[in-house]
Amino acid sequence: MAAFDYLALDPRGRERRGTVEADGEPEARSALEGQRLFPVRLAPAQARPGREADARLRLRTRDLALLTRQLASLVAVAPLEEALRTIAAQTERRATRAVLQATHARLVEGHRLSDAMAAQPRAFPPLYRAMVAAGEGSGALPHILERLADLLERQQEVRGKLVTALVYPAALALTALAVIAALMIFVVPRVVEQFETMGRELPFLTRVVIALSDALAHGALPALVVLVAGGLGFAQALRRPTFRRRVDALVLRLPVLGRLLRDLHAARLARTLSVMLASGLPVVEGLAITARTVGNRVLREATEAMVVAIREGGSLSAAMRRAGTFPPTLLYMASSGENSGRLAPMLDGAADYLEREFNTFTAAALSLLEPAIIVLLGGVVAVIVLSILLPILQFNTLALH
Numbered sequence: 001m002a003a004f005d006y007l008a009l010d011p012r013g014r015e016r017r018g019t020v021e022a023d024g025e026p027e028a029r030s031a032l033e034g035q036r037l038f039p040v041r042l043a044p045a046q047a048r049p050g051r052e053a054d055a056r057l058r059l060r061t062r063d064l065a066l067l068t069r070q071l072a073s074l075v076a077v078a079p080l081e082e083a084l085r086t087i088a089a090q091t092e093r094r095a096t097r098a099v100l101q102a103t104h105a106r107l108v109e110g111h112r113l114s115d116a117m118a119a120q121p122r123a124f125p126p127l128y129r130a131m132v133a134a135g136e137g138s139g140a141l142p143h144i145l146e147r148l149a150d151l152l153e154r155q156q157e158v159r160g161k162l163v164t165a166l167v168y169p170a171a172l173a174l175t176a177l178a179v180i181a182a183l184m185i186f187v188v189p190r191v192v193e194q195f196e197t198m199g200r201e202l203p204f205l206t207r208v209v210i211a212l213s214d215a216l217a218h219g220a221l222p223a224l225v226v227l228v229a230g231g232l233g234f235a236q237a238l239r240r241p242t243f244r245r246r247v248d249a250l251v252l253r254l255p256v257l258g259r260l261l262r263d264l265h266a267a268r269l270a271r272t273l274s275v276m277l278a279s280g281l282p283v284v285e286g287l288a289i290t291a292r293t294v295g296n297r298v299l300r301e302a303t304e305a306m307v308v309a310i311r312e313g314g315s316l317s318a319a320m321r322r323a324g325t326f327p328p329t330l331l332y333m334a335s336s337g338e339n340s341g342r343l344a345p346m347l348d349g350a351a352d353y354l355e356r357e358f359n360t361f362t363a364a365a366l367s368l369l370e371p372a373i374i375v376l377l378g379g380v381v382a383v384i385v386l387s388i389l390l391p392i393l394q395f396n397t398l399a400l401h
Contacts, residue, residue, distance in 0.1 A: 004028040004044060008037035015040075018108035035110060057095050058122045061159070065152035067096060072145035080141075081107055099123045112136055126289045127272065134281040147275045154271060158264070158355055165362055169369050176377040181216065183384050188213040191388050202391050209387035245297040252298055252325075256365055260358065265299050266326050267354035270334075273316075274347035284310050299325060316343070329353060 004025065008016045016037055022028035025042055032039050059067070067087060074083035084107060088100035099120055106116035114133035117124040124132075128148060135144030192210050195202055202210070237243045252258040269290060276286035284307055291303035302323040309319035317335035320326045330350045337346030 004042050006032060006037075006039055006043075007041040008032055008039045010038075011036055016108070018105065020109050031110060057099050057120065059096060059099060059124075061152055061156045063093060063096050064123075064128070065149055065156055067091075067100070068145055068152060069149040072142050072149055075145060076142040080113060113141075125293065127276075127286065127293065130285060130289055131276065131279050131281055134279050138280050140280075144279045147279055151271060151275045154351075154355070155268065158267070158358065161359060162362060165366050169366055169373060172370060172373045176373055176380075179377065180380050180384075183381065184209075184213045184216045185220075188384065188388075189217065195391050200391075200395065203387070203394060205383070206387040206391050209384060241297070248297045248299075252296065260362065261296060261299070262325055263327060263354055263358050263361070265294065265296070266330050267351050267358060269303070269326075270330055270347045270354065271351035274344045274351060277344035277347070283316060327354065 004022065005019050006017070006028070010016055020028050020031050022031050028042055029039050032042075070087050071083055074086060078086070081104065084100055084104040088097050088104060091097050091100065102120060103113075103116045106119055107113060112133070114129050114136055117129050117132060121129075131144055131148055132141070135141035138144075188209060192213070195206070238247065252261060272290055273283060273286060276283065287303060287307045287310070291300055291307060294300040294303055302325045306316075306319040306323055309322055310316060314322075315335075315338055317331055317338055320334055321331055333346045333350040333353075334343070337343035340346070
């Protein structure tokens with residue numbers, strides 16, 4: 001098929017410009033007339049370098065959630081074409097504006113909204129496009145967009161809380177490392193110079209601290225090179241599927257981090273399934289799309305196994321139980337929802353519960369981490385100070401005798 005740029009008039013006599021795809025010029029004219037547009041000028045489309053660039057643009061979850069919320073509000077009272085043009089005109093982010101303009105251009109060409117979004121797969125995730133397509137098919141697009149906005153805002157809220165909670169411990173840890181490094185590299189060597197002039201054997205603790213100080217002062221650069229090389233090698237090894245799966249399995253077995261990842265995955269899956277069921281999207285299709293977005297290979301394989309089990313005639317709760325990675329609360333609520341015919345509300349409630357548990361567990365873990373960092377910093381500083389005081393006390397004692 002070829003693309004044709006057109007200038008046409010709508011039934012009200014207003015000019016419309018855009019691009020239409022057709023096998024030839026007669027077919028392009030017929031396609032425009034089918035949209036109640038009367039062609040004034042029709043010519044083969046010129047190449048647009050920016051069009052390919054638009055397909056590579058990515059939207060942040062926060063921007064996509066805001067865009068979806070605005071679109072849901074406007075689509076309920078205005079044509080989709082005008083809604084997209086209005087949002088694009090008022091958005092401040094250049095990437096979001098470019099994505100909306102490209103989507104609007106394809107919409108004007110006669111594409112459905114989900115098809116226009118499919119041309120920009122990095123901006124609109126597969127699950128997002130599938131739910132938009134379901135909304136277009138059922139005629140409930142504003143409602144689907146509202147549910148999508150709720151889903152994206154919840155995901156952003158969970159991510160934002162986690163990042164906010166980690167800021168203080170991370171800053172505290174960096175400060176502790178900086179203080180310890182400054183003491184070991186700058187303070188300890190100057191004190192050692194004074195001890196060396198006394199010509200006496202230093203206490204064991206002082207000798208250990210001096211050895212560590214020398215190692216930091218003279219071996220910092222080689223150690224940094226080794227760390228960078230090791231990090232690059234590890235990143236390269238992660239590209240191998242077998243090694244990546246072993247690492248992912250190991251992460252899930254870690255006492256705290258493993259539980260956090262499993263609960264977060266379960267909450268996200270429950271929330272996504274709830275929105276899909278309320279939107280009329282088949283569970284199997286939604287699960288298959290969700291599985292491709294899971295970063296952890298073990299959790300991805302478990303989700304893919306659920307898809308196979310449901311396609312073979314199994315229930316959702318049975319597939320979850322067989323996967324072996326979901327908390328008992330989700331299994332119980334999914335089973336209750338299937339038995340009562342209220343699966344979507346039960347999954348939504350399970351997601352609320354799991355997110356609350358995740359937030360509580362994260363807050364408790366981080367509340368223990370902060371004093372642990374402070375105690376560790378205090379302990380290291382105390383050891384350094386003690387290693388300096390011991391020789392002084394020892395020499396004073398010898399001087400008195």
